[in-house]
Amino acid sequence: MRKASRLFEIIQILRLARQSVTAAEIADQLEVTVRSIYRDIAALQAMRVPIEGERGIGYILRPGFTLPPLMLSVQETEAIVLALALLERTGDTELKRAAKQVNRKIAAVVPAPLTQAFSANALHAWGTAAPVPDAVDLGLVRRAIRDEQKLLLDYRDELGSATERTIRPIALIYYSQTANIVAWCELRQAIRNFRADRVEHCEAVDGFFRGEGDGLRKIWVDGWTAVPTAG
CATH class of the missing domain: 2.30.30 (SH3 type barrels.)
Structure with missing residues (x-):
């Protein structure tokens, strides 16, 4: 599992937990090492995600923390990026303009590790594009x-x-x-x-x-x- 996906999953695990969760429990769910979880927790705390706790005791997400309105995995983010790119081939001027707006809106609300998928310019949909029809909107x-x-x-x-x-x-x-x-x-x-x-x-x-x-x-x-x- 890539790091960005793990960070997302860790937030979800802590958000849904009724009590503190140890790094070992998180590592078991995500099938990674405990050391990886310690590094991920530190990375999230550096991004000001209010996770409290310490090694050997467990971690909690501080009450009152509001998640962004849209939480996506890396794969889901890449699927959206490619789908928006495909709209460039439709010949639908209004949809192509909307695709650019959607891209900006999602990039503004997803967690920092996922914004790279929207700015990296690594996924493309090439091929013949349909011309814009002359007489029908x-x-x-x-x-x-x-x-x-x-x-x-x-x-x-x-x-x-x-x-x-x-x-x-x-x-x-x-x-x-x-x-x-x-x-x-x-x-x-x-x-x-x-x-x-x-x-x-x-x-x-x-x-x-x-x-x-x-x-x-x-x-x-x-x-x-x-x-x-x-x-």
Whole structure:
């Protein structure tokens, strides 16, 4: 177990303990040497974590100590860093901007040993990034999914035929080439997939399908075994 993970686990053990815990008991739980625990306790105390006690007697976390609102292991932190990096490849301008904000917020609240994962610039998600669609704001689509609000699309299918569609958006799939809007199409009266790069205009309309989203998503999921139909 890496040191940063041990520091996190030691705080958790002491926080949940009803009485003092010896270094030997902590070492047994974490499967490390007692000497390692002594060094870790000293490191935490140097970071002003209010741990009281001494060798041979045990340690407690002083009452009133408030943990940061977000406590993550090293592996969990790295998973978030990589997930945020992957958002750079979506073509969703609003999500990419939000990813940078999330990165800063988490780095500000996690314990000091974990902040390195956010600043080390060691994890990357390279590869082809989807272009930002010209005529549809993916942030608008995501809000319409959340609010269960209908959208009006000017859409051109794979054959080049132009149609106007009123849709009930239920999901958004990000591929490396483009994003797909999954929706109930009122023209076709069925679930359809609309490629964002084929949308020529998109706007929210004064119509909602509140309470229907989960049911429509179930229809969509139940149809996964079938060949998906475009536009």
